[in-house]
Amino acid sequence: MIKNNKKLMPLPPKHILSKSTFMYGCQCPKRLWLHKYKPALRDAMDEAQQAVFQQGTDVGKLAEQLFPGGVDARPKDSFSYQQSVADTAKYIANGHEVIYEAAFQYEGMLCAVDILVKQNDQWYAYEVKSTTSVKAQHITDAAFQYYVITHAGLELADFSIIHLNNQYIRKGDLNIQELFAVSSVLENILLEQDFIHEQGESLKEMLQKKTDMPQVEVGDHCNKPYPCDFQGFCFKGIETDEPDYGEPYINQTAIQAFLAQIEYPIYHIDFESWSAAVPEYDGHWPYRQVCFQYSVHVERTPGAEPEHYVYLATGTHSSSLEFLESLLNVLGDAGTILVYNKSFEAIRLKELMHEHPQHTEAVEKVLDRLLDLMQPFRKDYRLPEMEDSYSIKYVLPALVPELSYNDLTIGNGGDASTAFYQLKNTIDPDDVERTRKALLEYCKMDTWAMVKLLGVLRGINV
Ligand code: SF4
Known part of the structure; x- marks a missing residue:
């Protein structure tokens, strides 16, 4: 019909x-x-x-x-x-x-x-x-x-x-x-x-x-x-002038003031998260950043070999309580907690605190101990090689060239998030294992890079 x-x-x-x-x-x-x-x-x-x-x-x-x-x-x-x-x-x-x-x-x-x-x-x-x-x-x-x-x-x-x-x-x-x-x-x-x-x-x-392609120069509208x-x-083929990133600038007084705030044991922490438009589990909202992984390097005493702790959720459900309790357990109750670009981790911690009010006191103490390792690289430790950026992806190669994200299978947070999220559709156990290994290596690199950068600020080779 x-x-x-x-x-x-x-x-x-x-x-x-x-x-x-x-x-x-x-x-x-x-x-x-x-x-x-x-x-x-x-x-x-x-x-x-x-x-x-x-x-x-x-x-x-x-x-x-x-x-x-x-x-x-x-x-x-x-x-x-x-x-x-x-x-x-x-x-x-x-x-x-x-x-x-x-x-x-x-x-x-x-x-x-x-x-x-x-x-x-x-x-x-x-x-x-x-x-x-x-x-x-x-x-x-x-x-x-x-x-x-x-x-x-x-x-x-x-x-x-x-x-x-x-x-x-x-x-x-x-x-x-x-x-x-x-x-x-x-x-x-x-x-x-x-x-x-x-x-x-x-x-x-x-x-x-x-046959008449409009002639439009590239510019802001391209994004x-x-x-x-x-x-x-x-x-393709557009010549860009070599930008001038100025002279090296190191403000020793400001850096010493930053270092003076740090107390042992020193915890270097980093979180990875995934998000989805439609909330998939209880407690999630649209685009909630769901923490599925952390890496922590701990320097217990001056000169001691840093210890490494890691958490990687087993499924995309990523229990927020399991993540939080595991983290609180590693962070103890004393010492400085360093994080690179503090706002992301601080917001995630506050969200976890609201979701699990039984841990309010412990999370508030963690928040009080947070210190942003990015702070000195914003204006007190500047090198032309950082190309006007204070992202760890620019600061690290400028200061610790022997460490590189380029050799890793997963080289940035966005790829880590996509890789973890897609694990739920991955059937082959070998593929799952490969992805989990790559995630662990990536997140470990982030906190190891922080250990090295702190070493640079302190003038010691870790
Ligand atoms: S790259 Fe830029 S100039 Fe080229 S087509 Fe896209 S928006 Fe237009």
């Missing part, structure tokens, strides 16, 4: 601009042109980007449960959007009141809105975002959809962004109503309608010149609002 309908229904011609390509064009006309005519020049997507993309899709599917029982107008593949437009029209005509991925087309511009709902004879559009608030680019994106939908002939009573609610803490089954927050953006998108019209016309005209995926092509 439906098959026959599809055959009879005339499909609109293929679109010129979709919502995504319109947004590319707003960021940079050259990006849009390359996407359309030179897609092979695109940078490969790395694992972290793929995970973010998948996360967005998962959040979108979940939000559909806010309006259950709808019909799905999703295309079966990326060549079937015009069928989606026809299906949407058919669903509307047939009296369906909830349509997922409802597609519309107007003068070569196509959009698919995540959820379209009819209530009291009026239509409401909802676009789902996996962020915890409405961002400026969401308004332009929604304004494009509003323009296309209303010009295609469907009047909208309101247009809202559904985003994650960062105040929601999971307890038991996922509460979809509380997980999401809904914000109307109609007022803002009405203000952008003229811009959408003009920009749409100008981008369509630009795309008519198939705003999203990193462009043609950077490999555009940045």
Whole structure:
């Protein structure tokens, strides 16, 4: 029956601009042109980007449960959007009141809105975002959809962004109503309608010149609002002037004052964490940084060989109580606790304290003992080799060149987080073992680097 309908229904011609390509064009006309005519020049997507993309899709599917029982107008593949437009029209005509991925087309511009709902004879559009608030680019994106939908002939009573609610803490089954927050953006998108019209016309005209790549210099726009995926092509061969990072500067008085605060035993600590848009376990909220690993090097007395302690959760459940109690046990109750870039670990400790109030006193004592090893490298110990950065990834090679993250399988916190999170999908025990070994080596390196850097500040070779 439906098959026959599809055959009879005339499909609109293929679109010129979709919502995504319109947004590319707003960021940079050259990006849009390359996407359309030179897609092979695109940078490969790395694992972290793929995970973010998948996360967005998962959040979108979940939000559909806010309006259950709808019909799905999703295309079966990326060549079937015009069928989606026809299906949407058919669903509307047939009296369906909830349509997922409802597609519309107007003068070569196509959009698919995540959820379209009819209530009291009026239509409401909802676009789902996996962020915890409405961002400026969401308004332009929604304004494009509003323009296309209303010009295609469907009047909208309101247009809202559904985003994650960062105040929601999971307890038991996922509460979809509380997980999401809904914000109307109609007022803002009405203000952008003229811009959408003009920009749409100008981008369509630009795309008519198939052999005429727009000349756009690289700049800040290459990463705003999203990193462009043609950077490999555009940045290739661009000569950059050797920056001048100034003269070495070492303020001995300030460094001695910093060192004077340190008391034995000295604990060097570092945490690793993972996060997910949708809270997966009790006590988690959207994007909670869940600590799954720590490394601690302890210098008990001057000159003593540093001891090493480590914790690595066995599964992605990452029991926060197990992590906290193991850590408190290692940190004892006296001595300075050094951390590189204190705010991350301090915030995680406060979150763990609120979650496990029975350990409030112990965590407060730990917080009082924290000292930021990054502090002297901000302004009192500066070398040109640090390239104006005080990140440990720059400070370490400048001061301790024999230590390097480059030789490690996992070389930064983002990769550590992705590697741990993906363990739950890893079946082969050898792969699991390899990843866990790489995680242990990476985190150990972070605190060993701190031992070495403290040695540099003290003028001794550890
Ligand atoms: S890398 Fe920059 S200049 Fe090149 S297409 Fe992307 S945004 Fe435009």
